[in-house]
Amino acid sequence: MHTGEGKGKSSSAFGVAFRAAGWGMKVCVIQFIKGKWKTGEQKAAERFDNIEWHALGDGFTWDTKNPEQDIKTSREIWELCKEKVESEEFDLIVWDEINYCTDYGWITGVEIADFIRSEKPKWMHLILTGRNASSEVIEVADTVTEMRMIKHAFEADIPATQGVEF
Numbered sequence: 351m352h353t354g355e356g357k358g359k360s361s362s363a364f365g366v367a368f369r370a371a372g373w374g375m376k377v378c379v380i381q382f383i384k385g386k387w388k389t390g391e392q393k394a395a396e397r398f399d400n401i402e403w404h405a406l407g408d409g410f411t412w413d414t415k416n417p418e419q420d421i422k423t424s425r426e427i428w429e430l431c432k433e434k435v436e437s438e439e440f441d442l443i444v445w446d447e448i449n450y451c452t453d454y455g456w457i458t459g460v461e462i463a464d465f466i467r468s469e470k471p472k473w474m475h476l477i478l479t480g481r482n483a484s485s486e487v488i489e490v491a492d493t494v495t496e497m498r499m500i501k502h503a504f505e506a507d508i509p510a511t512q513g514v515e516f
Contacts, residue, residue: 353449353483356497363444363477364391370475371398375441378434382427382480383407383447389516402440404430407447424456435470442475449480452487459484466490 352359367377377400385407395401408416408423431445451457462478463486470476478487488494510516 351449351478351483351487351491351494352497353479353481353488353494354497354499355481356499357502358497359479359481360446361391362495362497363446363479366475366477367401367442367444368394368398370442371395371401374400376400376402376439377442377444378402378440379404379444379446380427380431380434381405381407381446382424382451387516390513406430420454421456424451428457432465432469435465435474435476438471438474440474442477444477444479447480448478449483449487451480452484453480453482459486463487463490 352362364379367379371377377398379395379401381404384405387405389405392403392405395403404427406423406427408420428448428451431443431448434440434443448457448462452459452462462484466476466487467490478491483494504510
């Protein structure tokens with residue numbers, strides 16, 4: 351799990367995903383927040399036959415105008431997450447930005463932790479990302495890394511750069 355206020359949670363998870371794919375492992379990435387926004391990592395994943403990528407979110411939900419829709423979308427994405435784990439088709443699955451959903455109360459940490467405990471095969475690797483990971487999910491995780499922001503370019507009015515941040 352990659353959590354915390356600092357930059358690099360998703361990037362770190364995608365690094366692991368590409369490393370796994372490079373070694374021939376089957377990888378699935380499911381994104382909860384990013385939807386139609388095109389990213390370099392998604393474009394790169396298209397070059398791999400062994401990476402399945404789902405960018406299904408409604409966008410940056412902290413600016414939402416329709417919280418009911420965001421909840422509905424998140425619940426649908428959560429069902430896909432469970433299906434992909436239960437299929438046992440993948441060696442590594444990334445649930446990108448799922449922690450935001452628990453922080454907003456759309457999916458509970460207990461629900462996620464219980465599913466991981468009861469349904470995830472021992473051999474399968476699962477990476478969850480996003481700020482404010484729930485204590486229940488932290489408890490069930492094998493590895494937890496907290497990213498801490500010391501300084502960020504955005505604070506100096508430096509915009510996100512295509513190819514570096516997205």
